[in-house]
Every structure is written in C-alpha cells, then in structure tokens.
Amino acid sequence: MTSGDFQLSAPVSARRIVVAMSGGVDSSVVAALAARTGAETIGVTLQLYDHGEATGRKGACCAGRDIRDARAVCDRLGIAHYVFDHESRFRESVIDDFADEYLAGRTPIPCVKCNMGVKFTDLFRLARDLGADCLATGHYVRRVMGAEGAELHRAADPARDQSYFLFATTSEQLDFLRFPLGGMPKPRVREIAAELGLLVAGKPDSQDICFVPDGDYASLVKKLRPTADTAGDIVDEAGSKLGEHKGLIHFTVGQRRGLEIGGQAEPLYVLRLDAATRQVVVGPKRALAVAAARITDINWIGGNHTGPLTAKVRSLAKPVPARLDGDRLVFDQPEYGVAPGQAAVLYAGDRVLGGGWIAETERAQSALAA
Incomplete structure (x- = not known):
C-alpha cells in the first residue's frame, strides 16, 4: 500500500x-x-x-x-x-x-x-x-504539479472520474488539497x-444525491416549495397546446419520458422550461441541437493555456471540441441536451481548465432550418 x-x-x-x-x-x-x-x-x-x-x-x-x-x-x-x-x-x-x-x-x-x-x-x-x-x-481526481503550480487532472480510472464536479476549485485550494x-x-x-x-x-457507494437518498427529487422540492407542483401546459414551439403536466420539477431539457403525448409523427423531447408561464416546450430531437452556450461565473485554473480545449456539459457526457469566446462556449459540432443550470467544464486533455454555469443556449442553425 x-x-x-x-x-x-x-x-x-x-x-x-x-x-x-x-x-x-x-x-x-x-x-x-x-x-x-x-x-x-x-x-x-x-x-x-x-x-x-x-x-x-x-x-x-x-x-x-x-x-x-x-x-x-x-x-x-x-x-x-x-x-x-x-x-x-x-x-x-x-x-x-x-x-x-x-x-x-x-x-x-x-x-x-x-x-x-x-x-x-x-x-x-x-x-x-x-x-x-x-x-x-x-475524490477521484488527480493533483499534478506543473510548471505554474498545482493542476487538477481527471482520475486515472475514467469510470470513477469526478473532475466535472470540482471545476470550481481555486488555485489556492489546489495548493492545499490532496487526492x-x-x-x-x-x-x-x-x-x-x-x-x-x-x-x-x-459498504455500497451512494448512487443518488446525498439528501435525496431515494432519488425522488420532486417530492423533496414539493416539500420545500409547496407551489412546485403547480400544473401547466405542454406546448410545441409554435405555442400550440399538446397536453398538460403536473409541475416543471418533473422535467429537464432533453427528457423524453413522462410527457404522455400520443399521436405525434415523431418522438418529442423537452426543449426548454418556461418558469414564468409554467410551460414545458417540446419538439423533435433535432430541435435540441445547440451551437453555443453562454456561461456565467467562470472559474479558470488553466494558467496561460490558449490552445484547443474540450467541454463537458453533463456529468456523464464525453468532452467535445469547443472554444471559449468571452462568456460564449462555442461547440465545433452541435451538442445535444445542454440544459441551463448545469455546468460546462473545460479540459485540455486530462487537465481541468475550469468551467462555469450554463445560463442560456443558442440553437444550431441546422435545427432552426429543419
């Protein structure tokens, strides 16, 4: 050992x-x-x-x-x-x-x-x-000493890597941390x-969010915020009503199950959630294609890195080629299932460069033309 x-x-x-x-x-x-x-x-x-x-x-x-x-x-x-x-x-x-x-x-x-x-x-x-x-x-991540100090890298075992969840770690914290x-x-x-x-x-590994051990997120949110299960409409992008839902808390961008809408020419997916109108907006999978995302509260621990990078927009997603233009994360190819509220984590190979929070997305032109 x-x-x-x-x-x-x-x-x-x-x-x-x-x-x-x-x-x-x-x-x-x-x-x-x-x-x-x-x-x-x-x-x-x-x-x-x-x-x-x-x-x-x-x-x-x-x-x-x-x-x-x-x-x-x-x-x-x-x-x-x-x-x-x-x-x-x-x-x-x-x-x-x-x-x-x-x-x-x-x-x-x-x-x-x-x-x-x-x-x-x-x-x-x-x-x-x-x-x-x-x-x-x-945590399953690696702390590697580089030319400019401590760096955060992905774990050697890709199946256990937790670097996505640590993108907000600061350089000062990395100096003090050990993994x-x-x-x-x-x-x-x-x-x-x-x-x-x-x-x-x-002892088994925990599979869910620690404070929601049974995986029923909706019930916890309803307990904390009683108005969370207020019903609303499920609509297409033109605003036509297709059905009803029992609360926005039951849905996330890219979701297909649970819509309970039949008679459509093709499967429908959640495209966005409108909290103001309580509408769940749905459409075909191609409408999920995203060209770029605006990210906020960017934490950068990549030093002077200016070369190519990849971005991971969900914890289980694979990093994809992208570039950072100010607060805009632009994908080389359309990316799917990019949801506001999630994190966009940036990498150079195995090294974590930093990341930020997805505030809004830009539809890919191919999706707009479809």
Whole structure:
C-alpha cells in the first residue's frame, strides 16, 4: 500500500493531515493512507443533513450511521475524529438552492455547489484552524504539479472520474488539497480497506444525491416549495397546446419520458422550461441541437493555456471540441441536451481548465432550418 499524494515540505514528524471523512470506503482509505505517512492525521466529518427527515422515516438517521462508521474507522486507525454540525449552512447553500433552481426551470447540480461551499470552503477553514498542512479527500481526481503550480487532472480510472464536479476549485485550494485515490481503480481501494480490516470495505457507494437518498427529487422540492407542483401546459414551439403536466420539477431539457403525448409523427423531447408561464416546450430531437452556450461565473485554473480545449456539459457526457469566446462556449459540432443550470467544464486533455454555469443556449442553425 502506498501513501498516495502527500508531498509536504515539513518533516514527517511535524506534519498534520486533515481528512474529510464521509463514512464511506473512499475517505476511510484516504485516512489510512494519510496515517501510514507517519503524520498526525485527523478525521473530520461534517453533519450536513438529517437523513430521517429527508426520507420521512423516523429514526432513519443516516447522517448518524455514517458518522458512526467514520468514527469506527478512526478508532481502528488510532487517529482523532471530530464532527462539526453544518446542517443549517448546507440547507441554505445547497438544499434551498436545489429547490429554487428547479422552480426557475433549470437543472441544478448540488454536488458542485456543495464542493464550492460547505465541503471545500468550510473544511478549508476547519483544517487551517486545526493547523493542518493539507486537506485530503476521497475524490477521484488527480493533483499534478506543473510548471505554474498545482493542476487538477481527471482520475486515472475514467469510470470513477469526478473532475466535472470540482471545476470550481481555486488555485489556492489546489495548493492545499490532496487526492490520494486519483490514480487508483475502485477495486484496489476496497482491497486496501479489507486488508486493514475496515468494516466499510464492502459498504455500497451512494448512487443518488446525498439528501435525496431515494432519488425522488420532486417530492423533496414539493416539500420545500409547496407551489412546485403547480400544473401547466405542454406546448410545441409554435405555442400550440399538446397536453398538460403536473409541475416543471418533473422535467429537464432533453427528457423524453413522462410527457404522455400520443399521436405525434415523431418522438418529442423537452426543449426548454418556461418558469414564468409554467410551460414545458417540446419538439423533435433535432430541435435540441445547440451551437453555443453562454456561461456565467467562470472559474479558470488553466494558467496561460490558449490552445484547443474540450467541454463537458453533463456529468456523464464525453468532452467535445469547443472554444471559449468571452462568456460564449462555442461547440465545433452541435451538442445535444445542454440544459441551463448545469455546468460546462473545460479540459485540455486530462487537465481541468475550469468551467462555469450554463445560463442560456443558442440553437444550431441546422435545427432552426429543419
């Protein structure tokens, strides 16, 4: 077992590493790798939400279970473990934002907002308050030292890569962060956990947004914003009514299922959501073709890079050739399923150059002419 990416300037005996621990196998192995360096290692867990309240099941405190798992790992490794209550901050900056974005007809990505705020900003402050030399996390990305300093790169295992969710990481944060798992495949991480006798070695990975463990986003939004399920019309681009819907929160750009509109010459897809009129605008797949997108709040960590780049506009999409012209991201070829509210992340090969939030899109001429 290697100690991973923990290069620090201080002698080992003087080092202090803070590890962000969620109670899962990834962060637990990071803690083990940190402890193996000989540095003082401290596990920190943020209590972000009440799982029982999120699911409506009394006594189902997942946050409590995960905290217990993290503490058990720290006890096994012989390191300190602290828990900090950030539930109110998480609710305001992540959960409320999630609900409001859906109400505005956009498709939110709460994991990015969490990393931008509660996880990195707040954990940075906590780690520094604890006198740490670095903050280590279980994210599957790589921190590579380049000519201009620390760079953010995709994980070695493409199936596990989480770089899309970390585009808002700043250069200052990269100097302080460590990602020991970025060069490992997930099976090896579980092997390390099993070798160390950690009870979380076989713990399943979370598949949904953490505060919506059952995947029912609409129910959560309705609970937070009772007007979210207000019905409206499903219309074509000419404004002709084709059907009705039970709330914008049930739809996102590019969606085909759930429209329940029959008798059409070709399949229909969601083209856009109009929060003002509560209309779901639909059309054929070719109408989804986008030539460019305006992006806001651009975070650039690409240094002096001026060469070709690729852009990824959904977490599961492949990066495609594009260019950045001010705040306009122009695609070499029409791109589909580009939704306001999502992130556009920019790459040069495996290196993350930065990214921003998709505010609006420009239809491809081929789609307009169809």
